[in-house]
Amino acid sequence: MKKLLVRGAIALVLGAALGVGFLWAVDNKDVAAREAAPLSPEQKLAQIEHGRYLAIAGDCVACHTREGGEEFAGGLPLLTPFGTIYAPNITPDPETGIGGWSTTDVYRALHLGKDKEKRNLYPAFSYHYYTKVSRTDAEAIGAYLLSLAPVKYEAPKNKLAFPFNIRFMLKGWNLFNFRPEHFKSDPSKPAQWNRGKYLVDGLGHCGACHTPKNIMFGDVGSKNLQGGVVEHWFASDLTNNKKTGLGNWTEEDIVTFLKTGGNNYSNAYGTMTDVVRHSTSQMTDGDLRAIALYLKSLPAGPDPKPSPKPSDAVMKLGQAAYEKSCADCHVADGTGIPGLYPPLAGNPNMNAKDPSSVIHILLAGTTKPLMGEGMPNYANLSDADIAAMSTYIRNSWGNNAPAVSEGAVKKLRKIVVKHAPKTAEAPAAPPPASEPAPTAEEAPEAAPAETK
Numbered sequence: 001m002k003k004l005l006v007r008g009a010i011a012l013v014l015g016a017a018l019g020v021g022f023l024w025a026v027d028n029k030d031v032a033a034r035e036a037a038p039l040s041p042e043q044k045l046a047q048i049e050h051g052r053y054l055a056i057a058g059d060c061v062a063c064h065t066r067e068g069g070e071e072f073a074g075g076l077p078l079l080t081p082f083g084t085i086y087a088p089n090i091t092p093d094p095e096t097g098i099g100g101w102s103t104t105d106v107y108r109a110l111h112l113g114k115d116k117e118k119r120n121l122y123p124a125f126s127y128h129y130y131t132k133v134s135r136t137d138a139e140a141i142g143a144y145l146l147s148l149a150p151v152k153y154e155a156p157k158n159k160l161a162f163p164f165n166i167r168f169m170l171k172g173w174n175l176f177n178f179r180p181e182h183f184k185s186d187p188s189k190p191a192q193w194n195r196g197k198y199l200v201d202g203l204g205h206c207g208a209c210h211t212p213k214n215i216m217f218g219d220v221g222s223k224n225l226q227g228g229v230v231e232h233w234f235a236s237d238l239t240n241n242k243k244t245g246l247g248n249w250t251e252e253d254i255v256t257f258l259k260t261g262g263n264n265y266s267n268a269y270g271t272m273t274d275v276v277r278h279s280t281s282q283m284t285d286g287d288l289r290a291i292a293l294y295l296k297s298l299p300a301g302p303d304p305k306p307s308p309k310p311s312d313a314v315m316k317l318g319q320a321a322y323e324k325s326c327a328d329c330h331v332a333d334g335t336g337i338p339g340l341y342p343p344l345a346g347n348p349n350m351n352a353k354d355p356s357s358v359i360h361i362l363l364a365g366t367t368k369p370l371m372g373e374g375m376p377n378y379a380n381l382s383d384a385d386i387a388a389m390s391t392y393i394r395n396s397w398g399n400n401a402p403a404v405s406e407g408a409v410k411k412l413r414k415i416v417v418k419h420a421p422k423t424a425e426a427p428a429a430p431p432p433a434s435e436p437a438p439t440a441e442e443a444p445e446a447a448p449a450e451t452k
């Protein structure tokens, strides 16, 4: 018995050592410094300006800036299922930031997901998309970051549970979910299409939210951009499915949405608000058109299975609640007021299998909207009312999607209402007569910054 145990222990240690060796071997990549002629002062300035624009396309500022903090100085908490990761300071402060890094070091971070000391970085940093960014572009971003005024600020230490706090474990994650690669353009496609794909798959890291995740929170590659849930918001299907995706949108509709945060079909909300605010609204029309052209070329994702008709009782309850609280803006027939209040009839997000965004927007409303006054929160309504209303809008006016349960509302309420921002904007429409909307004081406590 004892012998067996000893043998088992030896096997385990050997197995672990082999595993470690294997992981090290497959992830022992580095980038070589490259010899390049020194840049003239004009070329250096042009490189920095190019990098500034690319950093916008990569939305680096969104994660690397904490609420009220200096841009790029870090400290924003990213809540992952394994604990909290704090985005570090990427201004060139020598002690707390990336002072002392070279542009090659920044390229290594983006291309391989490793820091200056070649330690693996957590995939909360979107390096599995940024890997596609060309070396020239990555170094330009580096040159831009290194040209910023250094800010002395140390981001808090990550709070991760064992064994996720061991960086070496990330080699295992990378083994299953990451291949360092550069973007390969498709010569059979126009340059604009290739530019769009380069931006969507690389710097734009659209798939970070819009692609469904596997159990390790890596991308399900076969369902690229078919819609996924990140931070309890459902990021829409961006394929050309007419029911759940962008099938009815023109390229112009996509450009308008990314530029302004809204169009006749939809307004940006949830985590998309920050993407538009810090990134796409500041991109050139040419790049937005390239993104739109590429997205419109994606084949439609599969149609959702038809969902059974919800019970009449639930539909009646939902309709009554909808007509009382929502019809002022979204109109009784769900057509909304295009450009102001999005239509819910035929809205792809209503037809999505996953109801996270519908429940979430009802519980939390929207803050800092890009268009108009946003949507008030309805956290004061019961789980049953919110479930019935969600079910009703997902199954009226031609929409069809699985009914929403009270339990699903209850579960999300526990998570999002705690984090929900104060609804600074009072509802523009009169609040429901019997159940007044919460005033600022009654509203749930202020939230940490919207994280991504």
Ligand code: HEC
Pocket: 054, 055, 058, 059, 060, 061, 062, 063, 064, 078, 085, 086, 087, 088, 089, 090, 097, 098, 106, 109, 115, 116, 120, 121, 122, 124, 125, 126, 130, 141, 158, 452
């Ligand atoms: C989705 C959030 C997110 C976005 C977007 C993001 N980062 Fe980060 N970044 C992080 C996090 C979190 C870390 C720390 C990971 C860790 O602790 O392992 C990090 C780490 C880094 C590091 C390593 C710093 C160090 O001290 O080790 C660099 C460099 C960096 N990011 C640059 C960028 C650039 C450039 C962009 C834009 C192209 C960007 N990041 C966009 C979240 C993000």
Ligand code: HEC
Pocket: 199, 200, 204, 205, 206, 207, 208, 209, 210, 230, 233, 234, 235, 236, 237, 238, 245, 246, 254, 257, 266, 267, 268, 269, 270, 271, 272, 273, 275, 280, 291, 348, 349, 357, 452
């Ligand atoms: C941090 C997460 C996140 C990232 C990154 C992100 N999105 Fe989104 N996006 C969302 C969420 C959540 C929604 C659903 C809410 C809404 O409609 O605004 C959304 C909605 C959209 C919509 C509207 C779809 C509809 O049917 O209403 C478009 C178009 C879109 N995103 C395009 C993009 C593109 C292009 C990129 C990359 C450049 C991108 N998104 C990156 C989270 C994200």
Ligand code: HEC
Pocket: 265, 266, 267, 268, 269, 322, 325, 326, 327, 328, 329, 330, 340, 341, 342, 344, 347, 349, 350, 357, 358, 361, 362, 366, 367, 369, 370, 371, 372, 373, 374, 375, 376, 378, 389, 390, 393, 427, 428, 429
């Ligand atoms: C004061 C006007 C107003 C009222 C009242 C209102 N909404 Fe909204 N709603 C909006 C706006 C505006 C948006 C778009 C998000 C933004 O711009 O912040 C929106 C977005 C939505 C969305 C997301 C649509 C999409 O494209 O994915 C849903 C779902 C929704 N509302 C449902 C409701 C329901 C259900 C009610 C009633 C409980 C309601 N709304 C009441 C203004 C309103």
